[in-house]
Amino acid sequence: MADLSVQVAGVSFANPLIAASGTFGFGREYSEFYPLSRLGGISCKGITLMRRDGNPPPRIAETPSGILNAVGLQNPGVDAFIRDDLPWLKEQGTVVIANIAGNTVEEYCRMAEKLSETDVDMMEMNISCPNVKSGGVQFGTSCESVAHITRAVRAHCRKPLVVKLSPNVTDIASIAQAAEAEGADALSMINTLTGMKIDIYTRRPIIRNNTGGLSGAAVFPVAVRMVWQVSNAVKIPIIGMGGITTWEDAIEMLLAGATALQIGTVLFSDPYAPIKISEGVNRFLDENNIQSVTELTGAVKPW
Amino acid sequence: MKYDVRQLGLISNEEIAAGIFDMKLAYGENKIPVVCGQFAHVYVPGKSLRRPISVCDARNGVLRLVYQVKGEGTRIMSQMKPGASVDVLAPLGNGFRIQSGRRYALIGGGIGVPPMLYTAAKCEDPLVITGFRDASLVILQDDFRRAGAEPLLCTDNGSVGKKGFVTGLLREKMEQVDEICACGPLPMLRAIAELCKEFGKPCQVSLEERMACGVGACLVCAVRVQKNGEELMQHVCKNGPVFNAEEVVWNG
Numbered sequence: 056m057a058d059l060s061v062q063v064a065g066v067s068f069a070n071p072l073i074a075a076s077g078t079f080g081f082g083r084e085y086s087e088f089y090p091l092s093r094l095g096g097i098s099c100k101g102i103t104l105m106r107r108d109g110n111p112p113p114r115i116a117e118t119p120s121g122i123l124n125a126v127g128l129q130n131p132g133v134d135a136f137i138r139d140d141l142p143w144l145k146e147q148g149t150v151v152i153a154n155i156a157g158n159t160v161e162e163y164c165r166m167a168e169k170l171s172e173t174d175v176d177m178m179e180m181n182i183s184c185p186n187v188k189s190g191g192v193q194f195g196t197s198c199e200s201v202a203h204i205t206r207a208v209r210a211h212c213r214k215p216l217v218v219k220l221s222p223n224v225t226d227i228a229s230i231a232q233a234a235e236a237e238g239a240d241a242l243s244m245i246n247t248l249t250g251m252k253i254d255i256y257t258r259r260p261i262i263r264n265n266t267g268g269l270s271g272a273a274v275f276p277v278a279v280r281m282v283w284q285v286s287n288a289v290k291i292p293i294i295g296m297g298g299i300t301t302w303e304d305a306i307e308m309l310l311a312g313a314t315a316l317q318i319g320t321v322l323f324s325d326p327y328a329p330i331k332i333s334e335g336v337n338r339f340l341d342e343n344n345i346q347s348v349t350e351l352t353g354a355v356k357p358w
Numbered sequence: 359m360k361y362d363v364r365q366l367g368l369i370s371n372e373e374i375a376a377g378i379f380d381m382k383l384a385y386g387e388n389k390i391p392v393v394c395g396q397f398a399h400v401y402v403p404g405k406s407l408r409r410p411i412s413v414c415d416a417r418n419g420v421l422r423l424v425y426q427v428k429g430e431g432t433r434i435m436s437q438m439k440p441g442a443s444v445d446v447l448a449p450l451g452n453g454f455r456i457q458s459g460r461r462y463a464l465i466g467g468g469i470g471v472p473p474m475l476y477t478a479a480k481c482e483d484p485l486v487i488t489g490f491r492d493a494s495l496v497i498l499q500d501d502f503r504r505a506g507a508e509p510l511l512c513t514d515n516g517s518v519g520k521k522g523f524v525t526g527l528l529r530e531k532m533e534q535v536d537e538i539c540a541c542g543p544l545p546m547l548r549a550i551a552e553l554c555k556e557f558g559k560p561c562q563v564s565l566e567e568r569m570a571c572g573v574g575a576c577l578v579c580a581v582r583v584q585k586n587g588e589e590l591m592q593h594v595c596k597n598g599p600v601f602n603a604e605e606v607v608w609n610g
């Protein structure tokens with residue numbers, strides 16, 4: 056049994072497999088499949104200052120080796136999360152990451168302030184949601200806006216701060232550097248790639264929001280490339296995600312430069328995927344006489 | 359643990375009408391009991407999303423799914439052969455609430471008819487009304503008879519049974535029943551809901567929405583409902599698929 060534990064910004068994870076924000080709710084449903092302590096951590100559904108109902112359905116479409124979603128940040132609001140969900144989550148024996156999103160910089164700051172008073176383990180700042188009309192992705196697409204929001208939220212956030220990056224940009228490495236320079240403790244990437252699917256008979260987009268965010272195996276090579284580029288550009292740790300489906304994918308993402316991993320879309324076909332992936336990684340380490348999973352991080356040998 | 363993914367042995371998978379298949383899976387006796395109106399989330403090899411299919415029947419240790427081939431997922435399902443093992447997450451959702459001492463009208467439209475079979479088996483002397491577009495699409499009539507309910511039949515074009523919609527038959531029989539359960543296309547459900555309101559009869563409807571997780575975590579299968587005068591989002595997979603008709607915001 057190799058050592059699967061990892062550290063991200065001073066927080067210890069029993070293994071590197073974290074449920075990806077938005078695919079796992081606040082954990083209650085999947086706790087009816089297996090104890091959540093089998094996961095390294097949970098990144099909660101994105102929360103906003105006030106309750107949001109999200110977009111009208113359909114909110115999902117299937118595409119080759121992937122899916123498009125446009126949930127539109129449906130959530131009960133930060134106060135309800137702290138009151139109704141966080142106490143339960145904290146009893147599950149896994150790291151709890153609060154994922155926050157807002158319409159304005161001030162909203163992010165107020166949420167960071169409120170969550171700093173709680174016992175969440177980390178905050179993940181989503182500046183990359185493609186499915187809401189204002190806010191979301193607009194904060195994540197230029198170095199100036201990323202620097203501005205990271206600096207502002209950093210001043211209010213007394214927990215480790217993870218900045219979640221959008222892949223819908225031209226130069227992700229410089230965006231990552233802007234977040235690092237303003238005090239991000241870690242980065243998570245990638246959020247979904249904006250996409251579209253049209254029904255050729257009705258000529259209507261399948262998703263009511265017209266466009267949605269692409270995730271799943273289809274985006275995996277893009278995610279690996281981006282994690283690799285960013286890991287070469289920053290010193291802070293990276294939580295890698297985007298299409299991880301098998302334990303081989305997990306190893307690949309670690310080699311590209313990730314310290315921990317988030318697992319999303321694959322849960323929809325196999326709810327047990329994070330556990331199977333963690334077991335597969337463990338086997339790989341044992342078979343190759345690698346003592347600790349941390350030895351894989353960034354160990355790719357580029358030409 | 360409330361949820362479990364199981365590999366179920368495929369007993370048979372026959373085409374029972376044009377493009378409509380009847381899949382029987384060995385479910386066993388000691389598994390989680392299935393409530394009528396619940397659904398199964400079926401894994402399709404090579405697909406990112408499972409396919410939600412209502413439980414048509416769950417008696418005698420056999421899980422029966424009757425489905426229409428629509429796109430690639432259901433086409434792949436239709437090619438599965440006896441002896442294969444099918445990866446199924448079931449039973450999911452909240453089904454029809456059936457109380458004893460009440461007479462139910464069970465209304466199925468098209469591919470909404472299958473879940474009414476297991477529901478009929480759970481009711482005392484139900485009134486079953488089935489509607490189809492055309493004679494070639496009529497299914498499960500003998501199965502209802504074997505379950506002890508003589509189904510009334512109508513088709514849009516009158517090619518078999520009475521010509522017209524299920525709502526016409528329901529209106530005629532409304533005085534004979536206490537409560538209505540319905541599954542079928544949205545316009546049909548909306549019309550039934552209006553009819554029930556007119557007659558002051560409670561009505562439960564089974565809704566469809568595109569799904570991912572099937573258990574209430576990903577929030578993609580949203581439906582707008584009203585409760586205590588307030589509108590809110592619920593989810594077909596977890597709060598439904600069966601809803602009280604008067605709670606559904608039909609143009610939401």
Ligand SMILES: Cc1cc2nc3c(=O)[nH]c(=O)nc-3n(C[C@H](O)[C@H](O)[C@H](O)COP(=O)(O)OP(=O)(O)OC[C@H]3O[C@@H](n4cnc5c(N)ncnc54)[C@H](O)[C@@H]3O)c2cc1C
Pocket residue numbers: 116117397407408409410411412413424425426427428429430431432433469472473565566567568569594599
């Ligand atoms: C609770 C519930 C119960 C259902 N019960 C039955 C049943 O008993 N028999 C039956 O024939 N069909 C039933 N359906 C509809 C069935 O799920 C779809 O016809 C099927 O998913 C289509 O898959 P496909 O790959 O063939 O089509 P595609 O169009 O290729 O599917 C693409 C994606 O859209 C989704 N999708 C397409 N149409 C629907 C739909 N109408 N509802 C939900 N998702 C859809 C698919 O699941 C898939 O994710 C039910 C749906 C729900 C939500």
Ligand SMILES: Cc1cc2nc3c(=O)[nH]c(=O)nc-3n(C[C@H](O)[C@H](O)[C@H](O)COP(=O)(O)O)c2cc1C
Pocket residue numbers: 075076077078100101102124126128154181184219245246247269270271272274296297298299317318319320321576578
């Ligand atoms: C249905 C769905 C909802 C999501 N909601 C959020 C969210 O609220 N906040 C967020 O930061 N990311 C959200 N994401 C993005 C995922 O966290 C993840 O970045 C992305 O899906 C890539 O990983 P995957 O391919 O393993 O799913 C969502 C993804 C999906 C599929």
Ligand code: FES
Pocket residue numbers: 568569570571572573574575576577578579593594595596
């Ligand atoms: S399918 Fe995930 S919440 Fe209904």
